[in-house]
Amino acid sequence: MASIEQGAPLAARMSGIATFQVLKLLARAKELEREGRSIVHMEIGEPDFPTPSPVTAAAIAATRDGDVHYLPALGLPALREAIAGYYRERHGVEVSPERVIVTPGSSGALLLAMGLLLNPGDEVLLADPSYPANRHFVRFCEGVPVGIPCGFESGYQLTARTIAQHWSPRTRAVMVATPANPTGTTIPEPELRRIIDEVLGRRAALVVDEIYHGLVYGQRLTSALALTDRAFVINGFSKYFTMTGWRLGWIVVPEAYLDPAERLAQNLFLACSTVAQHAALAAFTAESLAICERQRAEFCERRDYLAHALTEIGFVIPVLPEGAFYLYADCSRLTDNSFDFAQRLLETAGVAITPGADFGTFRANEHVRFAYTTSMPALREGVARIAAHLRGTMNRARAPAIVRV
Ligand SMILES: Cc1ncc(COP(=O)(O)O)c(C=O)c1O
Structure with missing residues (x-):
């Protein structure tokens, strides 16, 4: 395959165009799935519901x-x-x-x-x-x-x-x-x-x-x-x-x-x-809007469950979001590198989330994004896996029990 060095140089603006980190994690998640691993997807920014x-x-x-x-x-x-x-x-x-x-x-x-x-x-x-x-x-x-x-x-x-x-x-x-x-x-x-x-x-x-x-x-x-x-x-x-x-x-x-x-x-x-x-x-x-409204109610239920469950296991969610299907959680009690954290969570617990670095630089290492674009049973399974993963890492580090907030 011809390399760019042999051909026309890329426009300078391309140096400012970065890949979404989450896509790297998604690719790895798919690879793990192909190997037979079960992955709970909480990284995807698209509704899991079908089109009306x-x-x-x-x-x-x-x-x-x-x-x-x-x-x-x-x-x-x-x-x-x-x-x-x-x-x-x-x-x-x-x-x-x-x-x-x-x-x-x-x-x-x-x-x-x-x-x-x-x-x-x-x-x-x-x-x-x-x-x-x-x-x-x-x-x-x-x-x-x-x-x-x-x-x-x-x-x-x-x-x-x-x-x-x-x-x-x-x-x-x-x-x-x-x-x-x-x-x-x-x-x-x-x-x-x-x-x-x-x-x-x-x-x-x-x-x-x-x-x-x-x-x-x-x-x-x-x-x-x-x-x-x-x-x-x-x-x-x-x-x-x-x-x-x-x-x-x-x-x-x-x-x-x-x-x-x-x-x-x-x-x-x-x-x-x-x-x-x-x-x-x-x-x-009216028929489509009624479907969308039912989905909205389900998203709301998922938000309430997930915000509570994540807080119970050590994440901090200082503002309960009023919309979309994301929770932006402060993970600084659990890690000082949200990208490594997301990677480890994927590899060891089989849960995919998005590290803060995708969204900017301000306290990005202390935040991760959870998307509740998956079913309640999958969310429950995801939380259980994260909790088990955290118990494991905390025990290894001889850390005190996870603080309840
Ligand atoms: C805030 C925001 N704006 C725009 C978009 C682009 O969405 P689309 O091009 O699918 O309409 C997204 C997609 O995730 C988004 O989160």
Whole structure:
């Protein structure tokens, strides 16, 4: 096989694009499974539920009817209308369908936003920890991601105050996610209002990733669209609608950006999958929404169980997350190297989790992410294995019994 040394050199930007650590662990987990080991997967950021059946039925019908040709770059008009309708019904917000752009996953929406906004050297403020791809989208568009250390005190989220503290003459945009990955925490509405004022008041762009918005427990979240029509608001079908592989998301852009967004979408994507867009129309039917709501209730039950069980065996979860399907646990009582810890857990206990280093650098070695995207019996088995593993390592180290918190 030809090596890169013999061919064209890689673009410099590639040095800033890192692999997700979790993928290395996932690959190893699969290898162990091939060898016959049983692995409890708590590392995967995708729902374990199937896509709602009305959606799959709509995909079959669209394919049968020959709905397989290119659609407009901004998306199937009926789907853009349906998304606007969803904001009206769920959030009581009027959003013009014109402002809704259908994208290849929310990933496509994030790339579109960064492509629209960044010049080389422009800084983008984001939380550390946060979704790993964000800093890479920024880097890909020649921007500079600036991770702001966010501890449990602020729910691991940016605040208007920390944004102001880290502002520089090069700051061009701020990215937040509510609920967030890896922490599942949300930004309370009053703080979101302050962030909007802070960022828009400085004539910079605010990107609000609401991909986990449907998955909140015990409360209803206000969409940023209810507070301003000048933010870039992202959502998608992957998480609440359990449609990861269909690769559909959307972005609502401020009106003034519509024309450039259309030009960029045409050139970057040409169009999203036609079949997936026809199928996604069925995601908004009462039947699909009822399925998604049942899944949400199950996620909530899993969260409550897992947060309690992990705390019992020595992890610290200072903020009970209000959404998504993650727990970001402080493991500093158990290890000072979360990557090694995750690796050992996989090799010896057969439990796969994600080390904090995937999400930034701030106290990354002291945190791991648990995804409760597996069944309750599997979660119980995972916790039992971790507890046994910890008892073993603690005994070997002659450590005192695990502290109950
Ligand atoms: C916060 C966040 N945003 C965006 C994405 C991208 O999701 P997709 O491209 O499947 O819509 C993810 C995926 O895990 C995520 O966690």
